[in-house]
Amino acid sequence: xxxxxxxxxxxxxxxxxxxxxxxxxxxxxxxxxxxxxxxxxxxxxxxxxxxxxxxxxxxxxxxxxxxxxxxxxxxxxxxxxxxxxxxxxxxxxxxxxxxxxxxxxxxxxxxxxxxxxxxxxxxxxxxxxxxxxxxxxxxxxxxxxxxxxxxxxxxxxxxxxxxxxxxxxxxxxxxxxxxxxxxxxxxxxxxxxxxxxxxxxxxxxxxxxxxxxxxxxxxxxxxxxxxxxxxxxxxxxxxxxxxxxxxxxxxxxxxxxxxxxxxxxxxxxxxxxxxxxxxxxxxxxxxxxxxxxxxxxxxxxxxxxxxxxxxxxxxxxxxxxxxxxxxxxxxxxxxxxxxxxxxxxxxxxxxxxxxxxxxxxxxxxxxxxxxxxxxxxxxxxxxxxxxxxxxxxxxxxxxxxxxxxxxxxxxxxxxxxxxxxxxxxxxxxx
Amino acid sequence: xxxxxxxxxxxxxxxxxxxxxxxxxxxxxxxxxxxxxxxxxxxxxxxxxxxxxxxxxxxxxxxxxxxxxxxxxxxxxxxxxxxxxxxxxxxxxxxxxxxxxxxxxxxxxxxxxxxxxxxxxxxxxxxxxxxxxxxxxxxxxxxxxxxxxxxxxxxxxxxxxxxxxxxxxxxxxxxxxxxxxxxxxxxxxxxxxxxxxxxxxxxxxxxxxxxxxxxxxxxxxxxxxxxxxxxxxxxxxxxxxxxxxxxxxxxxxxxxxxxx
Numbered sequence: 001x002x003x004x005x006x007x008x009x010x011x012x013x014x015x016x017x018x019x020x021x022x023x024x025x026x027x028x029x030x031x032x033x034x035x036x037x038x039x040x041x042x043x044x045x046x047x048x049x050x051x052x053x054x055x056x057x058x059x060x061x062x063x064x065x066x067x068x069x070x071x072x073x074x075x076x077x078x079x080x081x082x083x084x085x086x087x088x089x090x091x092x093x094x095x096x097x098x099x100x101x102x103x104x105x106x107x108x109x110x111x112x113x114x115x116x117x118x119x120x121x122x123x124x125x126x127x128x129x130x131x132x133x134x135x136x137x138x139x140x141x142x143x144x145x146x147x148x149x150x151x152x153x154x155x156x157x158x159x160x161x162x163x164x165x166x167x168x169x170x171x172x173x174x175x176x177x178x179x180x181x182x183x184x185x186x187x188x189x190x191x192x193x194x195x196x197x198x199x200x201x202x203x204x205x206x207x208x209x210x211x212x213x214x215x216x217x218x219x220x221x222x223x224x225x226x227x228x229x230x231x232x233x234x235x236x237x238x239x240x241x242x243x244x245x246x247x248x249x250x251x252x253x254x255x256x257x258x259x260x261x262x263x264x265x266x267x268x269x270x271x272x273x274x275x276x277x278x279x280x281x282x283x284x285x286x287x288x289x290x291x292x293x294x295x296x297x298x299x300x301x302x303x304x305x306x307x308x309x310x311x312x313x314x315x316x317x318x319x320x321x322x323x324x325x326x327x328x329x330x331x332x333x334x335x336x337x338x339x340x341x342x343x344x345x346x347x348x349x350x351x352x353x354x355x356x357x358x359x360x361x362x363x364x365x366x367x368x369x370x371x372x373x374x375x376x377x378x379x380x381x382x383x384x385x386x387x388x389x390x391x392x393x394x395x396x397x398x399x400x401x402x403x404x405x406x407x408x409x410x411x412x413x414x415x416x417x418x419x420x421x422x423x424x425x426x427x428x429x430x
Numbered sequence: 431x432x433x434x435x436x437x438x439x440x441x442x443x444x445x446x447x448x449x450x451x452x453x454x455x456x457x458x459x460x461x462x463x464x465x466x467x468x469x470x471x472x473x474x475x476x477x478x479x480x481x482x483x484x485x486x487x488x489x490x491x492x493x494x495x496x497x498x499x500x501x502x503x504x505x506x507x508x509x510x511x512x513x514x515x516x517x518x519x520x521x522x523x524x525x526x527x528x529x530x531x532x533x534x535x536x537x538x539x540x541x542x543x544x545x546x547x548x549x550x551x552x553x554x555x556x557x558x559x560x561x562x563x564x565x566x567x568x569x570x571x572x573x574x575x576x577x578x579x580x581x582x583x584x585x586x587x588x589x590x591x592x593x594x595x596x597x598x599x600x601x602x603x604x605x606x607x608x609x610x611x612x613x614x615x616x617x618x619x620x621x622x623x624x625x626x627x628x629x630x631x632x633x634x635x636x637x638x639x640x641x642x643x644x645x646x647x648x649x650x651x652x653x654x655x656x657x658x659x660x661x662x663x664x665x666x667x668x669x670x671x672x673x674x675x676x677x678x679x680x681x682x683x684x685x686x687x688x689x690x
Contacts, residue, residue, distance in 0.1 A: 267647050291644045311467075313645040334467075336645060387608050389616040391646045392624055392653070395474065396633060397482050398601035 042066030042089075050075060050083075050091070057081055065089045065112070075100045077107050085111030088142070093117045093127070099146075102130035108137040117146035119174050126151030126176070130158065138163065148176035149197065156185040160192060167197030172220040172243070177202040181209070189214060199225040200242065207231050215240070222247045223264075226254075234259065245270040245290060252278035256285060264290045271312065274299055281305070287312055293335070296322050305329050314340055314381065323348040332376070333357040333425065339417070340381035347414040351376065355423040363424065374422040379406030434511075434519030435526075442527035447491055451528065455479075455535030463543040469550075470641040473557060476536070477636045480561050481629050485568045486593050488528060492572025493589045495524055497582050504690065513685050517573070521678070525569050529562050536561070553639035560632040563670045567628050568593075570677040577684045600627045617652040624653075628673045631666055 039053050040046065041063055047053040050070055053063050059079045067087035073096045077083070081104075088111060093099050095118040100109070107130070114127035126148035130136045132155060139161040143149035149165045152158055165178045178194035180202045181187055187209040194200035200216030200223045203209065211234035216223035223239035226232070226248040233255040239246050245264035248254065254277060261271035271290035272282075276298045284306045287293035293312040294304075299322040309315035311334040316327075320343030327350065332338050338356060341347065353369070354376075361370035380403050384391050393399050442448055458479055466472035499520065506516050536558065571592055579585040604623050608616055624630045637643060638657050643650050656662040 265641070265644050267644050267651050269644070313642070336642065383605075387612050388647055389608050389612075389620045389649050390605060391649050392620045392634065393601050393605060393630075394642065394645065395478060395637060396601045396630065397478070398598045398605065400478075401598065 036060035036062065038062045038064060040064050040066065043068050054081075073097045073099060077102045078104050080104050080106040082108040083110070083112070084108075085113075085141075088113050090115055091127075093146075097123075098125040098129060099127045100129070102128075102133050102136055105134040106136070107133065108139075109141065110137075110139050111141065113142045113144065114146060114149070115144045117148070119147045119168070119176075124148055124151060124176060124180070126180070129153075130155050133158070137161075143178075146176070148178075148180055149194075150179045151177075152181045152184050152187070154183045156187070158184070158187050160187070160189045162191040163193075165192060165194045165197070167195065167219070169196040169218075169220070172198045175220055177225075178216070178219070181206045184209070188212075194223075195219060199223075200239075201225070203227070203229045203232065205229065209233075210235075212236050214238075217241050219243060224248075226251060230254070233257070238262065239264070239271075242269075244268055245273060247273040248275070248277060249273075250276040252280060254280040256280070256282045258283075259285045261285065261287045261290055261293070263288070266291060270295045274302075277302055282307060286310070287315070292317050296325075298322065299325055301325065303328070307331070308333070309338075310334055313337065316340075317385075318342075318349065320346060325349045327351045328353050329423075330354045331425070337378060337381040339376035340385050341377050341414070341417055342382070342385040344382070344414055347417045349417065351417070351419040353421050353423055354419050355425045356419070357425045359422050359425065361422065368423065370422040370424065373418040373420040375407070375418045377417050379403050431515035431519040431522075434516055435523045438520050438523035439526055442523055443530075445527075448527050448531050451487055451491075452531035452535050455483075455532060456538060459536050459539045460542075463539045468641075473553065473636065474640055474642065477557070477633060480532075480557075480564070481633050482597060484532065484561060484564050485597060485629060488565050488568035489572045489575075489589045489593045490586070491528070492524065492569040493576045493585055495520075496573050496576035497585065507690065514682055517577075517685055518682070521569065521573055521681075525566050528565050528569065532561055532565060533558065550639060553636070556635045556639060560635055560670070563674065564628060564632055567670065567673040567677070570674050570681065574677045574681040574684070577681055577688060596627055596629050601630065604630075617649055620649065621653060621656055625666065625669050628670055631669060635666060 039057055039061055041050055041053045042065065045066060050065060050072060054075060054077060057063060057079060062082040062084060065083065065085050067089050069090040069092055071092050071094055073093050077100065090113040091099050092115045095116050097118065099114055099117055109128065117125055117127045127143050127146040128138060129151040131153045134155065134157050136155065136158040138150060139159065141163045143163060143165040145166065145168060150160060160179060167178060168175045175198040177199040178197035178201060179189055179192065182204050184206040185208055187206060189201060189211045191213045194214065194216045195218045197219050198221050200219040201211060201214060202225045204227045206229045209229065209232045214237045217240040219242045221243045222245060223242035224234065224246045227250055229251050231253045235257040236259065238260045240262040242264055246261060264271050269290065270292045271287040272294045274294060274296050278300045280302045282302060282304045286308045288310045289312065291313045293309045293315040295317045297319045302325045304325065304327045306329045308331045314337045315332050315335040317340045320341065332354065334357065338358065356374050356376060359370055359374045361372045361374065363369065364371055380399050459476055462475045463472050466475060572589055575588045575592065576585055579588055604620065608620065624634045634653065635657065638654060643654065646653065657666065
């Protein structure tokens with residue numbers, strides 16, 4: 001009681017003082033308009049170049065940059081400013097170093113075209129970087145032919161939205177990442193389109209972040225690459241046709257929802273490569289036409305629910321160091337192999353209530369569940385896990401024969417690896 | 431020989447077996463092309479049928495045909511015509527007839543459903559060319575069996591054993607060896623093993639051109655490296671041709687030395 005009485009006036013104080021504190025310190029709030037002014041930049045304006053404008057601008061100013069090409073490198077934004085491109089002005093690095101680096105909080109960059117940042121094997125030079133910055137906002141820009149496009153480090157709370165990013169294509173050694181975030185926190189990456197980079201979107205040590213509604217296609221290595229980034233969520237993204245798909249490694253409490261993983265096809269390509277993931281959720285994703293839908297190594301307590309695996313080589317490859325994962329209500333259709341598992345001894349993963357197009361059971365009591373269990377690990381796929389050279393015998397009639405035998409007398413896959421309440425796949429045509 | 435070929439060929443085209451063979455393959459490939467989601471899937475399914483059934487049919491019918499020509503042979507041997515032109519003419523006629531049946535049974539649906547192998551001419555060539563060569567190989571083996579084994583029952587069982595060995599047994603052996611020597615790098619030995627069996631060779635050659643090649647991983651990559659080269663193409667063609675020439679030469683040798 002006593003305690004609360006003392007606290008309340010203090011909280012009230014902070015509440016009232018907050019806008020004043022903020023206006024004084026950062027110029028973040030709208031009210032102090034007398035401080036913030038609009039600077040026009042352009043060949044026909046008083047300020048000819050962005051460099052001049054950045055030098056004279058005060059905190060809180062808005063720089064309106066008019067159409068034209070601005071050959072620049074090494075610009076630094078060290079004050080909270082708004083950089084607004086009018087009619088898509090072009091910042092062109094002409095193959096030289098980095099274009100623009102943000103070192104202040106609350107900077108907003110919108111409506112620009114960033115071009116031609118050169119390749120460096122020494123520095124990770126980017127078209128637009130931000131370092132030690134809070135609440136940066138980067139939206140509706142276009143990035144063309146840059147080594148790295150957006151590069152954030154040791155920052156938090158940034159919004160990276162609706163940017164259109166095209167990389168260098170070419171070889172992965174001479175190519176940077178589209179959106180690269182390192183040691184950041186609480187980032188939002190939304191609605192971007194990334195292609196032709198090494199990794200489309202790359203997060204390392206970047207926790208509590210949100211990656212949603214992005215499209216990453218045709219990147220040389222991974223569409224999304226995600227390491228040591230706990231508590232992040234990625235949802236409703238499309239990852240298509242990337243060199244090796246999407247890689248998620250060494251993170252826990254991750255949520256992956258409603259994404260599409262399409263056409264990651266090649267001898268070392270995965271829809272989703274998961275390694276060292278714990279306590280996470282993978283729901284309602286679609287994996288279509290990948291060599292391997294999900295490759296799983298060292299996964300614990302991950303819940304796979306309501307995903308669809310369609311026409312993949314392997315829908316799921318599980319290494320035996322995965323434990324206590326749950327696969328429920330997923331749909332498997334048209335995959336060459338549904339599940340492979342590389343041990344015949346131990347298994348603590350649970351499959352239940354999935355629908356399998358290869359299931360040939362019956363439902364006598366009409367509860368919608370098959371009465372005999374489905375065993376998703378075919379002899380064929382376990383053999384090939386143990387002896388990869390045996391893949392040369394794929395589609396041979398000898399293996400077909402073996403498969404038939406294994407169905408009757410299982411020996412290779414652990415007994416516990418079965419779905420004891422399989423759903424019936426939807427009827428063809430429905 | 432030309433006359434024998436012509437006579438036998440036209441005779442064969444009217445035989446019920448060839449018609450049934452043609453009809454069966456036609457229906458099968460029609461169905462496959464009609465219901466397959468993609469050209470790759472269609473060729474995959476068709477491949478399974480071809481490497482299983484073509485050897486079986488050729489082996490059985492080739493043996494049967496030679497045994498049934500016994501009367502014809504005895505009649506013709508009295509005429510001024512050598513054994514070799516006579517039997518070689520028969521072999522060519524049978525090869526041409528079965529080959530034609532196969533070609534049309536596969537070709538008509540492809541034309542009808544506009545499957546140009548997804549634009550992949552090499553796949554088409556490998557599939558059709560390899561399929562044809564498989565027919566010739568197993569007919570040659572069948573003639574060899576028929577001329578070497580006098581007793582028909584034993585002849586048929588020998589034919590079946592050859593078919594079983596090449597389609598199932600050989601792969602089982604390869605599998606066993608792969609398991610036994612799994613500690614060693616096996617890409618090259620497995621590749622060699624695939625080259626030595628015409629059924630496996632045809633399967634692998636077609637597989638390399640299908641989507642499923644990506645599933646082969648590292649092994650597939652080394653295969654691709656071999657079969658992708660000009661040398662690889664010639665070596666595999668040579669291997670298939672050896673499987674025709676060797677049994678045929680043996681057959682002709684046995685034929686000339688046989689005491690009827």
